[in-house]
Each structure stands twice: as C-alpha cells, then as structure tokens.
Amino acid sequence: MAANHVKRAFKYRFYPSDAQAAELSRTFGCVRKVYNLALAARTEAWARQVRVNYNATSAMLTAWKKTEELAFLNDVSSVPLQQTLRHLQSAFANFFGKRARYPRFKSRKKSRKSAEYTTSGFRFRDGQLTLAKMAEPLDIVWSRPLPEGAEPSTVTVSQDAAGRWFVSMLCEDPAVKPLPSTDAAVGVDVGLDHLLTLSTGEKIANPRHERRDRTRLAKAQRKLSRKARGDGANRAKARRKVARIHARIADRRRDVLHKLTTRLVREN
Structure with a gap:
C-alpha cells in the first residue's frame, strides 16, 4: 500500500489575458454573491431554530440559477460556486464547535477575491493549467517546479489588493519527510x-x-x-x-x- 504523502500548496504568480481577467472577476463576484445569499438563508433559518446544511444550500443554488434575477450565475463555472457553499458549511461547523465566530458577509471592497476549483473545474496537462470556461491555459510564472508527477487536487485563483494574480495548487509532495528529533529546546x-x-x-x-x-x-x-x-x-x-x-x-x-x-x- 502506498504511503500517505503530505499535501502542500504551491503558489505562483500568473498574468491573465484580458478575457481571462474578466472571466475571473465575474467568477469572484458570483462566488461572493452565492456565499452571501446562502449565509442570509442560513441566518434566517437559524432565527427560526432550523438548521440548514450544505445539501440544502446546494439545492437553493440550483433554484437561484433558474430565476431571471440570478440567471447570470450560469455564466461562470459552477465548481467555485459549490466550493464556496462547502466553505460556508465549514465556517458554520467551526461556529457550532465553538472554534470560530459566526460567519460574516463578504464585502465587495474588503473581502479576499478568490475562487476554488476542484478536479472537475480545471485541466492540468503537460505543465499547463486550463480553468473551466477558458479556452487558453494560464500564463503562470513557474518560480519553482511542482513535485515530479504531481496532479493538483484543488486549484485556488486569487487577486490581491495590489492587483496581482496568484494561483495556488494543492499537490501531494513525497519529498516532505519528518525532521530528525532533537533534545534541544529554546524559549x-x-x-x-x-x-x-x-x-x-x-x-x-x-x-x-x-x-x-x-x-x-x-x-x-x-x-x-x-x-x-x-x-x-x-x-x-x-x-x-x-x-x-x-x-x-x-x-x-x-x-x-x-x-x-x-x-x-x-x-x-
């Protein structure tokens, strides 16, 4: 049986084309919208002492996409939208487990602009990464190599406040080994x-x-x-x-x- 390898995130800068930047900006906006809609629905249910889980919010997302007002959600990949619902589920699990505060709404100006893609939302082939809804691969600056034969399990795209674009790939890294133990201690x-x-x-x-x-x-x-x-x-x-x-x-x-x-x- 193969040993369980440690998963590591490998983060790189990339330079999107105008079309890719527009697609990603649209996706960030839709991710924020879905997160806030689901949080509002769960908060309203919580006030009635009803617990809403990920499956319920996923069904809500399907219904929202069918409305005229929210039809624009169909224009972006569904994968990051589902992922933001999973993140909201984790945020509530941490809240109920008394490990975190009650989840807060995402604001357009202050919240992190990011979208997470699982394997059904991207293609990684011959060292090139292509996201769903995009014709061309991302122009990534490979500042360090991925582990040999690595296959990303999730890809997170983000843009910081300075306007820089980053892609983070979660991969198994067989090179990570436990450090030798030592008796030394330091304050x-x-x-x-x-x-x-x-x-x-x-x-x-x-x-x-x-x-x-x-x-x-x-x-x-x-x-x-x-x-x-x-x-x-x-x-x-x-x-x-x-x-x-x-x-x-x-x-x-x-x-x-x-x-x-x-x-x-x-x-x-």
Whole structure:
C-alpha cells in the first residue's frame, strides 16, 4: 500500500489575458454573491431554530440559477460556486464547535477575491493549467517546479489588493519527510526593539528594510488622504500604490518569518 504523502500548496504568480481577467472577476463576484445569499438563508433559518446544511444550500443554488434575477450565475463555472457553499458549511461547523465566530458577509471592497476549483473545474496537462470556461491555459510564472508527477487536487485563483494574480495548487509532495528529533529546546520572547530574543541570549533584529518601508507607506497614505473623494481615477491610483506597498511589506515579513521559523523548528 502506498504511503500517505503530505499535501502542500504551491503558489505562483500568473498574468491573465484580458478575457481571462474578466472571466475571473465575474467568477469572484458570483462566488461572493452565492456565499452571501446562502449565509442570509442560513441566518434566517437559524432565527427560526432550523438548521440548514450544505445539501440544502446546494439545492437553493440550483433554484437561484433558474430565476431571471440570478440567471447570470450560469455564466461562470459552477465548481467555485459549490466550493464556496462547502466553505460556508465549514465556517458554520467551526461556529457550532465553538472554534470560530459566526460567519460574516463578504464585502465587495474588503473581502479576499478568490475562487476554488476542484478536479472537475480545471485541466492540468503537460505543465499547463486550463480553468473551466477558458479556452487558453494560464500564463503562470513557474518560480519553482511542482513535485515530479504531481496532479493538483484543488486549484485556488486569487487577486490581491495590489492587483496581482496568484494561483495556488494543492499537490501531494513525497519529498516532505519528518525532521530528525532533537533534545534541544529554546524559549522565544517577542520584543519591540528586536524581532525576537531567544533564551540562548541571541537577539534577532527587525528586518533592515522595515523602517524604510513604513516611511514609504506613511507617505503614500498621506497622499491618498489628500485626494478628494470625487477624484475617482487619481484616488484609485493612489489607493493602488498604498496597496502595493502594503503587499511588499507583507511579502518581506512573511519571507523573514518563514525562514526564521524553519530554522527554529530544524534546530529545536
């Protein structure tokens, strides 16, 4: 019997064509709409002390698609719409299990733009990924290879606030092996002057670029606040600049923390 391999997400940037970007933006909007409709239906039922499950919301989705008002839901792949209902089911399971707050509605401006596809919603062949409803494969920047012979089980497409597009593929990775055990242990204290202080006496400084990035962010935020609310194009441009700086800070911080936590786990 084959050993159970660990599943890992491999995330890449990609550059959609205008048609693909329009299709994905439509899909994100439909995913958000279906999630909010199902949450409203479940909340209304909850007020009547009736529990609605995934199967019930799936039946509702079929009915919504037949109405004139929501016929546009038929224009996108049904797979991400079903997946968002599954995510809502998980959110309610976590709420009932007292592991999370009551699910919240997704807003157009603040919620993450994403859509999840299972195997029936994409084709992965010869190193090319083609999503449902699309004629051409995605133009992906393969910054690192997938494991040999890997077949993605789910694919998540997202767009961040800075307008960058990402695709994340969940694959089995036979290369992931347990680390050798060690008797070493270390205490970690999070500080203000330093990022971390270890019980060994080692002090890990905040990244050098942190202060520079923060200064740049403050300057961009001041410029944005000076833009008049009615000045649509310039305000949107300034908002994108703030989002790009935020994204760079988050990327750099994630990279530093990932390298640091990997080191601490390997050594202790």
